[in-house]
Amino acid sequence: MPSETTTRRRFLLAAITTSTAMSCGFNLGVIRSGVAWAETSPDMSSASIKSLIHMARSLFPHAGLADDVYAEIVDGMLSASANDPTLDSVLRQAVNALDAASDKDFFDLSEVTQLQVMNSLSESEFFQAIVNQVRLRLYSHPKLWAVIGYPGSSVEYGGYLERGFNDIDWLPEDA
Amino acid sequence: MMARKFSLDDSSVVVVIGSGAGGGTVANELAQKGIDVVCLEAGKRLSLADVVNDPAAMDAKMGWHDPREGTGVWLCKTVGGTTMRWAGITPRFQAHELKALSTYGQLDDTNLIDWPLSLQELEPYYDKAEFKMGVSGSRGIPPSAETNAYKLLKAGAKKLGYKEYTSARTAINPVARHGRPGCRQIGFCFSGCAIGAKWSTLYTEIPRAEATEHFELRTESMVVKLKHTDDGSVSGVVYADAQGQLHEQKARAVCVAGNVVETTRLLLNSASSLFPDGLANSSGQLGRNYMRHMTFSSLAIMPGEVNFHRGTRQSGLMFDEQYHRPERGFAGGYLIETAGVDPSTLAAAVGGWGASAAEYLDNYTRMGGVWVTGEDPPQTSNRIELHDTKRDQHGLPVPVLNYSFHENSMAMFEHGKKQCEALLESLDGRRPVSTLGVGGGCHNMGVARMSDKPRDGVTNRWGQTHDVKNLFVSDGSVFSTSAAANPTLTIVALAIRQAEHIADRMTRREL
Numbered sequence: 308m309p310s311e312t313t314t315r316r317r318f319l320l321a322a323i324t325t326s327t328a329m330s331c332g333f334n335l336g337v338i339r340s341g342v343a344w345a346e347t348s349p350d351m352s353s354a355s356i357k358s359l360i361h362m363a364r365s366l367f368p369h370a371g372l373a374d375d376v377y378a379e380i381v382d383g384m385l386s387a388s389a390n391d392p393t394l395d396s397v398l399r400q401a402v403n404a405l406d407a408a409s410d411k412d413f414f415d416l417s418e419v420t421q422l423q424v425m426n427s428l429s430e431s432e433f434f435q436a437i438v439n440q441v442r443l444r445l446y447s448h449p450k451l452w453a454v455i456g457y458p459g460s461s462v463e464y465g466g467y468l469e470r471g472f473n474d475i476d477w478l479p480e481d482a
Numbered sequence: 483m484m485a486r487k488f489s490l491d492d493s494s495v496v497v498v499i500g501s502g503a504g505g506g507t508v509a510n511e512l513a514q515k516g517i518d519v520v521c522l523e524a525g526k527r528l529s530l531a532d533v534v535n536d537p538a539a540m541d542a543k544m545g546w547h548d549p550r551e552g553t554g555v556w557l558c559k560t561v562g563g564t565t566m567r568w569a570g571i572t573p574r575f576q577a578h579e580l581k582a583l584s585t586y587g588q589l590d591d592t593n594l595i596d597w598p599l600s601l602q603e604l605e606p607y608y609d610k611a612e613f614k615m616g617v618s619g620s621r622g623i624p625p626s627a628e629t630n631a632y633k634l635l636k637a638g639a640k641k642l643g644y645k646e647y648t649s650a651r652t653a654i655n656p657v658a659r660h661g662r663p664g665c666r667q668i669g670f671c672f673s674g675c676a677i678g679a680k681w682s683t684l685y686t687e688i689p690r691a692e693a694t695e696h697f698e699l700r701t702e703s704m705v706v707k708l709k710h711t712d713d714g715s716v717s718g719v720v721y722a723d724a725q726g727q728l729h730e731q732k733a734r735a736v737c738v739a740g741n742v743v744e745t746t747r748l749l750l751n752s753a754s755s756l757f758p759d760g761l762a763n764s765s766g767q768l769g770r771n772y773m774r775h776m777t778f779s780s781l782a783i784m785p786g787e788v789n790f791h792r793g794t795r796q797s798g799l800m801f802d803e804q805y806h807r808p809e810r811g812f813a814g815g816y817l818i819e820t821a822g823v824d825p826s827t828l829a830a831a832v833g834g835w836g837a838s839a840a841e842y843l844d845n846y847t848r849m850g851g852v853w854v855t856g857e858d859p860p861q862t863s864n865r866i867e868l869h870d871t872k873r874d875q876h877g878l879p880v881p882v883l884n885y886s887f888h889e890n891s892m893a894m895f896e897h898g899k900k901q902c903e904a905l906l907e908s909l910d911g912r913r914p915v916s917t918l919g920v921g922g923g924c925h926n927m928g929v930a931r932m933s934d935k936p937r938d939g940v941t942n943r944w945g946q947t948h949d950v951k952n953l954f955v956s957d958g959s960v961f962s963t964s965a966a967a968n969p970t971l972t973i974v975a976l977a978i979r980q981a982e983h984i985a986d987r988m989t990r991r992e993l
Contacts, residue, residue: 366835369844422836429835438835446826446843447538455846457791457825460535462676466666472793475630477786478637478909 355402356381358413362405363441365421371454380444384437394440400433486695488520493732495520496984497719498739499705499748502563503973504957505739506683507614510691511981517988518696520731521688522703522721524744525560528684533674537824540673548874550743552883555923557741561701562684564741564924565970566674569796570652570681571819572617572971574608577601578806579814579857579965585806586813589890592859593771597962598934598943607975615681615974616659619650626656629667629793631820634784634850634909639800639818641908642901647800653681653971654794662686667793669822703729706876708736708752708761708953716761716953722876735984735993739956739977742772742926746866746959747881749930749940762930762947768940769867771860771928772883773964776891777853778918779821779831780902782911783842784850790822796853797822803901804966812893816856817966818902823851831917842913850906854898858964859888860928887918925969927961944983945976952993956980 363377388395405413408424416424428434445451452459461467488495498509501523509521525544532543544560544567558564578585580597588594612620619625626649628636639647654671657664665679678685691697702724709718709730718732738745746769750760760768799819806814823831825846832842864886868879887895895918903914933939936948945960947953956977958969965972987993 367829367840367843368837369840371844439830442829442835443826446829452825455825455844456789457846460670461792462535462666462668462670466668467792468665468667470792471789472629472667472669473627473633475633475786475788478633479641 354412354414355406356385358402358405359384359398361414361421362401362425362437363445365418365425366438366441367445369451369454372451376445376448376450380441380448383444384440394436397433397436397440400431401437404428404431404433485692486518486698488518488698490729491732492518493717494518494734495731496735496737497522497731497733498737498956499719500563500739500741500744500957501561501683501688501699502558502739502741502957503565503568503683503970504977505737506562506565506687507974507977508737508739508954508956508981509697510683510687511978512984513691513694513697515981515985516694516696517985519691519698520733521691521697521699522705522719522731523561523699523701524704524740525558525701527561527699527701528566528674530676530678530685533676535668535670535673535676537670537673544674549872549880550883551869551872551880553885553923555743555883555926557743557923557926560684561688561699562682565682566684567672567924568680568970569671569968570654570794571796571799571968572612572615572651572653573799573801573804573817573967575601575604575965575967575972576804579963579967580604582814582857582859582963589813589859589888591861592888592890593862594859595931595933595938595962598932604972604975604979607979608971610978611971611974614686614978615653615971616655616662617650617971618652618654618656619648623659624656625650626652626654626665626794626797627667629797629820630788631790631793631822631851632798634788634790635798635800635818635820635852635905638905638909639802642905644800644802646802647798649798651799652794652797655679660686665794669791669793669795671795704876705740705748706751706878708748710754710756710761710950712756714756714950716950726876734988735952735954737954737956737980737984741957742929742959743866743881743883745955745957746929747868747878750868751878757949762940762949762953764949765937765940767931767938769929770862770865771931772864772866772885772926773858773860773928773961774885774923775858775925775927775964775966776816776856776887776894776898776918777925778895778898778916779823779851779853780899780906780914780916781821781828781831781849781851782903782906782914783845784848784906785910787847788850789847790820790849790851791824793822795822796820803898810897812890812897813859814857814890814894815966816854816894816898817968818898818905819853819855821851821853832915833917850909850911852902852905854902855925855966855968856891856894856898857966859890860931860963861888864928866929925958925964927958927964927969930955930959931962932960933962945980946983954980954984
């Protein structure tokens with residue numbers, strides 16, 4: 308007979324993979340630690356995690372970026388929060404505020420309404436903390452780099468000495 | 483490498499605390515003169531093979547992460563200190579900047595003084611420092627190659643009528659020299675140069691000192707206290723090794739070069755019944771007049787690709803605004819330098835959130851930018867002190883950094899922002915943003931400043947403390963005022979000069 312934890316894990320995985328992952332192409336490995344976190348946090352539902360993922364995307368919406376990257380960012384925050392009481396509190400405040408904003412789940416709201424909710428929260432400290440967290444994690448992510456054209460490490464290619472460090476070609480002729 | 487070992491009770495050695503720009507240089511200069519030196523470095527010794535193009539990984543390897551309160555700083559705990567992280571830009575001070583009080587007059591809420599030495603006295607040491615570091619465009623060394631970021635700066639400068647810009651004056655080899663290779667334009671200068679083209683004491687001063695056999699480097703050796711004799715001379719230093727075990731190294735003289743935060747903390751933590759307010763602090767100025775420069779970046783989306791991540795992080799600079807022209811509404815001046823940042827740094831600088839922020843950052847390859855460093859007047863309220871209750875892993879009070887901008891710096895920022903945004907807009911840059919941080923916290927100066935009068939500062943014109951004759955300060959702590967220039971070249975020049983002075987005093991048996 309499966310333990311209660313196993314049952315809960317199955318339930319959450321099912322909930323996320325059917326409702327969110329199917330539509331957004333989430334990768335199961337990414338979700339797993341979020342689930343583990345939810346298991347130790349009975350007050351945090353899979354819906355809450357989904358709302359955080361939607362929030363992350365709305366904070367920095369890059370058309371060229373797959374949804375699973377935003378899920379990975381949220382997953383990273385959730386994992387880090389296990390050893391970071393401040394971050395844990397910030398995430399809980401965010402989830403509570405997103406939930407309280409409407410009768411519906413935040414992730415079920417229209418994009419416009421989601422933005423209205425986020426704007427109404429944007430002055431609060433926890434919101435700023437999440438913005439900073441998502442920003443740092445997202446813009447340090449190689450998949451985001453690929454979208455905006457930043458190649459990361461260059462030493463293994465011999466730097467840019469023969470690869471365009473001085474190839475700017477649109478400056479005025481007299482310059 | 484033949485490593486000389488000195489015994490703990492050898493009181494003939496000069497102990498140098500820190501192995502960065504100041505400590506590494508003064509230690510090597512002394513060793514070259516045949517003076518025995520023990521250099522105590524809190525961090526580990528990396529090799530070039532440890533350097534990877536990953537800022538977070540490198541920060542974990544070489545950053546200083548012990549607890550600190552207050553305004554943030556971005557410093558290193560590693561052999562080489564912040565010469566591992568610095569950009570390599572090496573402007574000299576201008577003559578008027580060493581005469582701040584005489585030139586600017588009294589400014590409200592500042593503690594301005596003149597330096598107790600002139601540019602003329604400093605010039606021969608600038609020459610030596612530039613030769614040692616291999617500053618591009620000096621002494622037959624070619625200027626650095628013009629990167630995309632520099633070409634952008636130059637083009638904008640011409641549009642605005644600026645005249646004094648250069649891709650020279652960086653301590654990054656344009657071509658191989660003195661056993662180090664030419665720059666490969668790798669672009670991760672702030673995370674350690676993977677090939678050693680950028681000057682760092684890790685692979686210049688330190689191995690050269692070791693080759694003299696008058697030098698011993700002890701790594702993971704965190705100095706916790708300076709000891710003194712009853713008559714007030716320093717007699718030795720107590721340090722914790724990697725296991726936390728305490729040792730006392732006897733010393734003939736001590737040079738402190740822990741970068742301003744740790745230099746302040748060590749001297750304050752060395753208080754005794756003879757020196758109740760901290761060692762060498764009879765003036766009460768120790769830890770005060772903490773300066774960081776007025777620094778900001780201006781960024782804009784340019785009409786074509788810039789790719790400012792390609793090549794040296796800072797590859798040129800402009801002097802036109804460095805002069806003192808009070809008609810601009812502030813005292814002192816600033817330098818405009820090239821900028822290039824990785825996406826997470828750019829995102830933090832741009833700030834905000836939502837579709838507009840994301841769209842901005844989608845233009846990463848077309849971002850153009852400049853970075854500014856300007857003079858920051860000394861204020862007694864800008865101060866590093868000890869925490870009342872909080873202790874670090876060694877049981878030492880943690881440092882508390884109190885810093886706020888003077889209104890002169892705010893006026894300078896407003897002027898600089900206008901100029902820098904105009905520069906980017908002159909090349910059809912759009913959506914310019916300028917971000918005044920409280921500095922990156924990489925330029926740290928003051929706290930043990932040189933002064934002619936003992937009541938005005940902590941050290942004299944040689945960086946020797948007014949109160950303790952065999953105690954010297956050998957880092958940016960001795961700056962009487964900040965000037966506009968990036969500080970490393972001046973730290974190195976002062977360290978060379980100080981080593982000459984110490985050797986001379988020893989020859990005359992005055993130390």
